[in-house]
Amino acid sequence: MPESADPRDRLIVALDLPDVAAAERLVARIGDAATVYKIGYRLAYAGGLDFAARLAKSGKKTFLDLKLHDIGNTVEEGVRSASALGATFLTVHAYPQTMRAALRGRGSGLKILAVTVLTSYDDADAAEAGYALPVAELVARRAEQAAAIGIDGIVCAAAEAGAVRERIGPAGLIVTPGIRPAGAEAGDQKRVMTPGQARAAGIDHVVVGRPITGADDPRAVAQGIVAEMEDA
Numbered sequence: 035m036p037e038s039a040d041p042r043d044r045l046i047v048a049l050d051l052p053d054v055a056a057a058e059r060l061v062a063r064i065g066d067a068a069t070v071y072k073i074g075y076r077l078a079y080a081g082g083l084d085f086a087a088r089l090a091k092s093g094k095k096t097f098l099d100l101k102l103h104d105i106g107n108t109v110e111e112g113v114r115s116a117s118a119l120g121a122t123f124l125t126v127h128a129y130p131q132t133m134r135a136a137l138r139g140r141g142s143g144l145k146i147l148a149v150t151v152l153t154s155y156d157d158a159d160a161a162e163a164g165y166a167l168p169v170a171e172l173v174a175r176r177a178e179q180a181a182a183i184g185i186d187g188i189v190c191a192a193a194e195a196g197a198v199r200e201r202i203g204p205a206g207l208i209v210t211p212g213i214r215p216a217g218a219e220a221g222d223q224k225r226v227m228t229p230g231q232a233r234a235a236g237i238d239h240v241v242v243g244r245p246i247t248g249a250d251d252p253r254a255v256a257q258g259i260v261a262e263m264e265d266a
């Protein structure tokens with residue numbers, strides 16, 4: 035999705051909910067305050083892929099956060115199947131073989147986003163997983179590889195947006211989870227920024243789940259996040 039004139043497109047609401055009925059209720063409560071919805075494992079394994087296709091047909095943009103990573107043939111064919119769901123975004127892990135396969139399987143209209151290092155990881159977690167590089171360097175390296183391969187966008191923490199932008203140029207998308215309005219619980223997220231800080235750092239889209247799904251008034255929280263980014 036190129037830089038949109040609609041500020042609501044900057045917010046991607048993560049529908050991390052137990053079933054389609056709960057997702058439908060949340061989307062109805064948020065109404066026109068959000069335009070882009072993310073379906074991850076939890077909902078995808080509970081009928082969420084059909085729901086994603088319906089959401090796309092209803093005019094919302096959809097983001098399939100499936101974080102694919104497998105042998106090239108499986109990724110390519112998986113992306114080909116996912117393309118048929120009418121989604122705007124699909125994630126894969128930022129491994130070169132995986133990213134190349136995803137681009138081979140992609141139909142027109144689907145943007146492939148490469149997940150660099152999960153925002154729940156800090157340097158100690160990366161070391162525990164066997165990586166010699168600190169997170170910031172690993173993100174930069176993966177962004178550089180993703181750009182060379184021709185990937186559409188990068189998923190990283192907002193703190194890395196500047197370094198990623200240098201490597202992917204102005205046309206690549208920077209999508210950042212690990213976003214918390216001031217005062218909200220970080221939960222398991224370790225590389226966190228507020229929506230305003232993230233926007234000022236140069237991101238294109240923020241992903242926000244629990245601060246919206248757990249809110250008494252999810253529509254108001256979504257509107258607040260969009261407004262905070264507008265003001266940044």
Ligand SMILES: O=c1ccn([C@@H]2O[C@H](COP(=O)(O)O)[C@@H](O)[C@H]2O)c(=O)[nH]1
Pocket residue numbers: 048050074099149151152153154189190211212213221223241242243244245
């Ligand atoms: O590095 C990553 C990649 C994906 N995610 C996903 O984003 C949302 C964040 O939800 P919150 O409730 O706002 O923490 C969630 O669906 C993750 O699977 C991420 O957090 N970090």
